[in-house]
Amino acid sequence: MSGPQHDPSLYRPRDQVPFRRALLSVSDKAGVVELGEALAAAGVELVSTGSTAKLLADAGLPVTEVARVTGFAEALDGRVKTLHPAIHAGLLADLRLEHHERQLVELGIAPFELVVVNLYPFVETVRSGAEGDAVVEQIDIGGPAMVRASAKNHANVAIVTDPRVYPLIARAAGTGLTLLQRRALARDAFAHTAAYDGAVARWFAGEPVEAPAAPAAPAPAAQAEPPALVEPMPGGTPAAPPAPAPEPAAADTSSASGLLRAVGAATLVQGLRYGENSHQHAGLFALPGGRGITQAELLHGKPMSFNNYVDADAALRAAYDFHEPAVAVVKHANPCGIAIAAPGAADPIASAHERAHACDPVSAFGGVIAANRTVTLAMAETVAGIFTEVVVAPDFEPEALEVLSRKKNVRLLRLPEGYAREGSELRQVSGGLLVQQPDTFDAFSSHTWRRASGSHVSDAVLADLEFAWRACRSVKSNAILLASGGASVGVGMGQVNRLDSCRLAVARAGERAAGSVAASDAFFPFADGLQILLDAGISAVVQPGGSVRDDEVIAAAEAAGITMYLTGERHFAH
Numbered sequence: 001m002s003g004p005q006h007d008p009s010l011y012r013p014r015d016q017v018p019f020r021r022a023l024l025s026v027s028d029k030a031g032v033v034e035l036g037e038a039l040a041a042a043g044v045e046l047v048s049t050g051s052t053a054k055l056l057a058d059a060g061l062p063v064t065e066v067a068r069v070t071g072f073a074e075a076l077d078g079r080v081k082t083l084h085p086a087i088h089a090g091l092l093a094d095l096r097l098e099h100h101e102r103q104l105v106e107l108g109i110a111p112f113e114l115v116v117v118n119l120y121p122f123v124e125t126v127r128s129g130a131e132g133d134a135v136v137e138q139i140d141i142g143g144p145a146m147v148r149a150s151a152k153n154h155a156n157v158a159i160v161t162d163p164r165v166y167p168l169i170a171r172a173a174g175t176g177l178t179l180l181q182r183r184a185l186a187r188d189a190f191a192h193t194a195a196y197d198g199a200v201a202r203w204f205a206g207e208p209v210e211a212p213a214a215p216a217a218p219a220p221a222a223q224a225e226p227p228a229l230v231e232p233m234p235g236g237t238p239a240a241p242p243a244p245a246p247e248p249a250a251a252d253t254s255s256a257s258g259l260l261r262a263v264g265a266a267t268l269v270q271g272l273r274y275g276e277n278s279h280q281h282a283g284l285f286a287l288p289g290g291r292g293i294t295q296a297e298l299l300h301g302k303p304m305s306f307n308n309y310v311d312a313d314a315a316l317r318a319a320y321d322f323h324e325p326a327v328a329v330v331k332h333a334n335p336c337g338i339a340i341a342a343p344g345a346a347d348p349i350a351s352a353h354e355r356a357h358a359c360d361p362v363s364a365f366g367g368v369i370a371a372n373r374t375v376t377l378a379m380a381e382t383v384a385g386i387f388t389e390v391v392v393a394p395d396f397e398p399e400a401l402e403v404l405s406r407k408k409n410v411r412l413l414r415l416p417e418g419y420a421r422e423g424s425e426l427r428q429v430s431g432g433l434l435v436q437q438p439d440t441f442d443a444f445s446s447h448t449w450r451r452a453s454g455s456h457v458s459d460a461v462l463a464d465l466e467f468a469w470r471a472c473r474s475v476k477s478n479a480i481l482l483a484s485g486g487a488s489v490g491v492g493m494g495q496v497n498r499l500d501s502c503r504l505a506v507a508r509a510g511e512r513a514a515g516s517v518a519a520s521d522a523f524f525p526f527a528d529g530l531q532i533l534l535d536a537g538i539s540a541v542v543q544p545g546g547s548v549r550d551d552e553v554i555a556a557a558e559a560a561g562i563t564m565y566l567t568g569e570r571h572f573a574h
């Protein structure tokens, strides 16, 4: 045996590992300051590379530069920064082993419990048209080394490669993560570096950097169940929630038990006029430390109703699923339009709203609008002409507030700072409660998809497919969403068979169906639903795959000469 020896008796168990020292080294800096703030506030020491460190320091955070830890200035134009034993021993020491702990002390090296890395934008650089050494320089070496080291050492280290996980990490800043959570992050980290290296290899082979065609993905059910980021419900009866704390602190809702504790400590915010219907009593309760729609400030209009809260929350979920400026218009908890800003739009959020509204103006009447950016005057002027129940956003420009406040019947809500959803979701069933990890699984990058039919599509079509696939997870199942240019053009939602959802999406899109792309939240059980989309003239489709009749479905796409991608992951929303 050539690898290291392994003696199971030497390993001491480690479940929850509190964060003491974090290493942050990111190319995409979005959200890293907020994360750094949460970590620093919890007393976590921050160590960071060149420009990440500068950004954190400029934000007033205490941060140690990697070069100070290694005693070695970053060299060779950044080719060597973190590639040093003083960093990698801190990432790889397995503190379950007494001799690793001892050696680390002897070496004078402190361990890391949290590593946040995202890699040089290799694929984006290729897509920008760069060639030769300009591309080679974007092959990240130190980043993947840290990601893989930390993922291997998930028994001790939490590795974060996806900015969408930052809110969870921020919430867990004071407690750290469990082994199960670190394992799930390690899984994602290895998938991330594998996809990255795959793209690099394809570039060297002179192939397009996106994932090549491959045999149909195995049925998701046939794959091993991935570990969830939330702890499973403890067996038997859940522990009784403790008495509410006198001063409600922010609750860690990333696990089922954490969420149940928070529910036990929830406090009544207000009685509502009524529930879903006028004969039902209802109230709104707040979770300790919650920063969601419950905590939003009513700037104008009548008090929110029960249904307003449900719809506004659904709209927020849809709009905040995008990093880009995005708007969702919701009716009865379903989006009747979702859009991101048109490229180069002078007023991005106004553009996103205009396009979301245009998807289905009939249904948008009396709708609830969520924007993930400040509402501008231009957006307000358009909204003012549309009968709207609620507009919720992180903020409103003063002029926008003035324009909208002239409308008596609209409710305007400003989100609390640091708006975030809970780390677990709860639903009541008779005699019990269902708790699950939210569907934040990130399978939106086409690099992880498999092309099952047709030829490579243009970057624009690929971007539309990515948009449609992301947007369709905010739509109740069975969901079919047609999109064009980063905007939905037809949504078929909530039907009890996929065929009707296809019919609905096509009917709502009308002439816009031709040339649009389609996303289906789960596999097509038969080719008939897809055929409706094909007959309407869609240009490409993305769906999970995994049906026993995948061959039939793929053959229909082949026959129509369109490209079909399989994601291997579905996005049911019930």
Ligand SMILES: NC(=O)c1ncn([C@@H]2O[C@H](COP(=O)(O)O)[C@@H](O)[C@H]2O)c1NC=O
Binding pocket: 025, 026, 027, 028, 048, 049, 050, 051, 052, 053, 078, 079, 080, 081, 082, 083, 117, 118, 119, 120, 139, 140, 141, 142, 143, 144
């Ligand atoms: N060479 C190294 O030792 C190294 N260590 C970290 N990086 C990358 O440098 C970037 C962050 O650098 P900065 O904080 O200076 O922007 C990250 O994308 C990270 O993956 C490295 N760069 C590339 O290989």
